[in-house]
Amino acid sequence: MFEARIKQGAVLKKVLDSVKDLVTDANFEADPVEGFKLQAMDSSHVSLVSLKLHADGFEHYRCDRALTMGMNLANMAKMLKCAGNDDAITMKADDAGDTVTFMFESPDQQKISDFELKLMDIDSEHLGIPETDYDVTLRMPSVEFQRICRDLASIGDTVGISVTKDGVKFSTTGDIGEANITVRQNSEDDKDKMIAIELGAPVSLTFALRYLNSFTKATPLCDQVIVRLSPNLPVVVQYAVTEVGYVSYFLAPKIEDDDAM
């Protein structure tokens, strides 16, 4: 028996919106201790998404034993769209069942819905997510990161990210020309606008913008995004799910990276 209730249903809706464009089918894992999580590669097997919602992030969480639930994320998202933004959402599944139920309760309890989604068998490839210290940890407003990735994608296909202690330079080149966007570290009072760089060593790497732009679907989740970089390692783009967990994306750098900033 698995049952988890989140009061702010809008959070779960946003979480799903942030993964459904990247991954079509995936196994969710409900774990008695670790909570509710998902790890999957995108459909083209290039990038990787890791989602974790801690057990104690839920208003109520019960999971008798670990459960793997294979879902079509588009269909799951379709159902969650039927929840009002103020509704509480409860997910339920029997240990031996082949469905998961989403229950929506309006704040005044006047309207109660339950949506039952058929589960599917999905081969779960095991995914090696590197546990490392990164040379660079960058924090910046998630909307700003989204804007940069979107803007550069209109010029070129890849982005070079070069970080020094002063700032970050995002660069691209395309048929029509080239573009560089530099943002500086600040010590903003306003935490939402903060740009902070933790730097072990300067780093310069190149990534496919197409995937980064998919990652920014998670922008509505939180005000700040965290980007971690190390040479020859996948970049980590991480969004906090307020009070509940996080969504992280991983993308290997292009090898033909030039080290110059």
Add this chain to the structure above:
Amino acid sequence: MFEARIKQGAVLKKVLDSVKDLVTDANFEADPVEGFKLQAMDSSHVSLVSLKLHADGFEHYRCDRALTMGMNLANMAKMLKCAGNDDAITMKADDAGDTVTFMFESPDQQKISDFELKLMDIDSEHLGIPETDYDVTLRMPSVEFQRICRDLASIGDTVGISVTKDGVKFSTTGDIGEANITVRQNSEDDKDKMIAIELGAPVSLTFALRYLNSFTKATPLCDQVIVRLSPNLPVVVQYAVTEVGYVSYFLAPKIEDDDAM
């Protein structure tokens, strides 16, 4: 000679928006006593719409003798869109003419427009609208009814509506799973949010969501919708046109209904 003036032109615009998606061409009837009305089947001949605007709902109403005016509703809507929402609208037609004129007057009389629409000959099939007492009369916020029909249509094609004295359950089934939405009767102070059930006997019927979703195009007309149900009879979905009349829709139930709630 027919001439009818309505001060709140926006009402007439909304009325037309609520029928034009369902019916392409139809005969309006102007009657000296009964007012301005329309009865028509939708283009696929499955559902039926009945619109009535009472003579005394108009600021001014003159109709020397009954007049049938065949109009293309899309074209009529196109013209009415040209009226400002605060404009007064006057409809005029000669007894022997083949056009109808819509005159729009801005509140300050600064702008006066008249649009002349060509009438067309339309075979008027006679429509039998059942005059009955219904087992169930359900009143609920029109936006909530709209939301339920839209949400369920993303899962399945038909909706089962089961009414007991406590509440109403809307259910559907589709390829990806199933869904149930239950709303409870309340005694809300706020009349707009009222959900009221008048129940002779419990009823359970099934309808095609496609048509119900067309009906909900009338949602902007008023805050509350009235749904009347009886076994083996078409459902009536009725929207009041404030102070002026109503728009009613009729749709026969699916026969393969199971009676269980």
Add this chain to the structure above:
DNA sequence: CCTAAGAACA
């Protein structure tokens, strides 16, 4: 917060 209308994209 939710809807509807407009604008931009495919």
Add this chain to the structure above:
DNA sequence: TGTTCTTAGG
């Protein structure tokens, strides 16, 4: 031309 996304309004 149809669909989607964004924005403005209720």
